[in-house]
Amino acid sequence: xxxxVLVCLLEYPRSKRKKGSTMERCGQKYLTAVVKLFGPxxxxxxxxxxxxxxxxxxxGFLLSTILGTVCLGIASGIYxxxxxxxxxxxxxxxxxxxxxxxxxxxxxxxxxxPPRPPPDARKKQPEVGG
Numbered sequence: 611x612x613x614x615v616l617v618c619l620l621e622y623p624r625s626k627r628k629k630g631s632t633m634e635r636c637g638q639k640y641l642t643a644v645v646k647l648f649g650p651x652x653x654x655x656x657x658x659x660x661x662x663x664x665x666x667x668x669x670g671f672l673l674s675t676i677l678g679t680v681c682l683g684i685a686s687g688i689y690x691x692x693x694x695x696x697x698x699x700x701x702x703x704x705x706x707x708x709x710x711x712x713x714x715x716x717x718x719x720x721x722x723x724p725p726r727p728p729p730d731a732r733k734k735q736p737e738v739g740g
Contacts, residue, residue: 655693
């Protein structure tokens with residue numbers, strides 16, 4: 611059970627993406643500080659892959675924990691693939707929010723009118739049937 615707590619603490623904080631934005635999980639900033647505290651031990655995906663593989667070995671000896679073993683083995687493989695591709699865990703830093711300028715938010719009105727169909731296409735078609 612201690613291994614499960616360790617994996618949960620390690621996995622809960624999301625990593626910052628290279629492109630785009632990443633939504634932070636609820637309460638993640640506290641666990642992010644803990645993960646940052648251990649530095650390269652928790653940031654490096656090679657170390658995470660080895661840790662997950664090592665935790666999967668003892669769980670494989672009991673039939674009741676075989677599903678957890680499979681999950682840890684898959685996670686180890688994913689981390690190894692990510693490490694080979696050069697990825698690592700990066701914390702999500704909060705950027706200070708900029709206040710919008712009150713005067714500069716208005717856009718200029720369009721300078722040209724919207725396109726309209728030709729005059730003969732605008733004529734109303736007579737209704738059939740009535």
